[in-house]
Amino acid sequence: MNARFALIVAWLGAWLGALAGARPVQAADVFMLDQRVGTIAFAVDHVGLFSSRGEFPLFQGRLLIDRIHPEQTKIAVEVNAAAVTIPWPDGPDLLRGPDFFDTARHPIMRFTSTAIAGVDPRHFRITGTLEIRGVQQPLTMDATLERQQADPISGTEMADFTVTGVLSRSSFGMTAQPVMISDRVKLHMTTRIELPRVR
Amino acid sequence: MTRPLARFRRHLHWWTAALIVIGFSLAWVMTALPATVLLIKFLAYQAHKTIGLTVAMLAAVRLWLLYRSGSKIGPTEAIIYVMLLVVPLLGYLTAAAAPGGVPTLFLLIVPVPHVLTPGQALFEVIRPFHLWAAIGLMALAAWHAAARLRTRQVGASRANRRRESAYSSHANRAGSRPPSPAVERMPDRKDPL
Numbered sequence: 001m002n003a004r005f006a007l008i009v010a011w012l013g014a015w016l017g018a019l020a021g022a023r024p025v026q027a028a029d030v031f032m033l034d035q036r037v038g039t040i041a042f043a044v045d046h047v048g049l050f051s052s053r054g055e056f057p058l059f060q061g062r063l064l065i066d067r068i069h070p071e072q073t074k075i076a077v078e079v080n081a082a083a084v085t086i087p088w089p090d091g092p093d094l095l096r097g098p099d100f101f102d103t104a105r106h107p108i109m110r111f112t113s114t115a116i117a118g119v120d121p122r123h124f125r126i127t128g129t130l131e132i133r134g135v136q137q138p139l140t141m142d143a144t145l146e147r148q149q150a151d152p153i154s155g156t157e158m159a160d161f162t163v164t165g166v167l168s169r170s171s172f173g174m175t176a177q178p179v180m181i182s183d184r185v186k187l188h189m190t191t192r193i194e195l196p197r198v199r
Numbered sequence: 200m201t202r203p204l205a206r207f208r209r210h211l212h213w214w215t216a217a218l219i220v221i222g223f224s225l226a227w228v229m230t231a232l233p234a235t236v237l238l239i240k241f242l243a244y245q246a247h248k249t250i251g252l253t254v255a256m257l258a259a260v261r262l263w264l265l266y267r268s269g270s271k272i273g274p275t276e277a278i279i280y281v282m283l284l285v286v287p288l289l290g291y292l293t294a295a296a297a298p299g300g301v302p303t304l305f306l307l308i309v310p311v312p313h314v315l316t317p318g319q320a321l322f323e324v325i326r327p328f329h330l331w332a333a334i335g336l337m338a339l340a341a342w343h344a345a346a347r348l349r350t351r352q353v354g355a356s357r358a359n360r361r362r363e364s365a366y367s368s369h370a371n372r373a374g375s376r377p378p379s380p381a382v383e384r385m386p387d388r389k390d391p392l
Contacts, residue, residue, distance in 0.1 A: 047238075047241075087298035087317075094234035177238065180237040
């Protein structure tokens with residue numbers, strides 16, 4: 001369980017992107033995160049007729065795995081809000097503007113975990129604080145271990161995760177266009193992490 | 200052709216003309232609308248798509264009526280008929296390929312399935328064809344309208360000349376009544392498109 005939990009925690013850091021090769025930077029417990037493997041996406045509904053999916057392609061973070069006390073594992077991720085993409089004409093400019101992410105004043109979004117708990121061997125709950133536009137709100141997300149396999153050549157263990165969550169954009173002060181853009185924003189993140197096998 | 204059918208065909212002609220002018224004008228407005236008025240932009244796009252689909256349906260009905268009546272049309276009219284089908288088809292393909300995945304809702308309530316997978320590259324290939332075909336259709340329609348107006352003017356001036364000549368010949372014969380302008384026959388007009 002500890003090995004799996006360590007994997008989960010490692011992925012949780014990577015949920016905002018991919019691990020930089022998933023190699024520990026030091027002492028096998030601290031990992032630097034970036035977007036090279038993995039995605040951070042969000043989806044909103046439009047008048048109940050269709051939905052749009054956007055992405056944050058630039059982020060970086062730090063994952064600290066405590067193998068003795070896995071519940072104390074920490075994740076801190078910073079996302080470049082100005083890099084947001086969405087496939088509408090002028091959509092990214094709209095989202096960067098003062099009605100939404102207001103990237104001129106708040107270019108970075110942050111997530112910092114406060115607790116990680118196992119629900120079952122493949123599902124985990126991540127609780128933390130999300131900061132958007134300078135507003136901090138608690139956020140709970142569900143993590144699922146989709147696949148896990150050992151790589152005998154490198155002696156590492158690879159795991160694919162998805163993390164999902166839901167937030168209310170109005171709770172962060174993003175109240176514009178309530179008819180056309182739903183208040184409920186679905187988060188969907190994927191990543192693959194590679195860790196030294198834990199025995 | 201029966202009179203009610205001729206009237207119906209005339210109505211179809213003018214509805215088509217009005218719709219292509221409105222749809223063409225709306226295209227410039229909807230693309231210029233900023234994303235800050237997303238709902239209005241969405242409604243404008245759906246109105247444009249509805250107009251395009253309606254124009255294509257009207258063109259199909261008119262072609263069928265034309266085929267049934269056995270009427271002959273000139274090359275300009277034939278090209279216009281083709282464009283009335285091609286421009287909406289290209290518009291539909293543009294909408295289907297648009298990366299936003301925005302649905303096509305006829306009259307805002309009937310979803311029209313998209314046959315293409317949305318993608319920026321495909322969208323950028325198809326969109327200019329739709330744009331230039333629409334500009335071509337408008338140019339042809341303007342040419343067609345100008346030609347018809349000219350035909351009318353020429354016909355009217357010939358009729359006036361005949362009328363004036365009838366009056367002047369009558370003036371030379373005192374006591375006889377001039378022919379009534381009401382019985383003056385206009386030149387035969389072709390069926391409108």
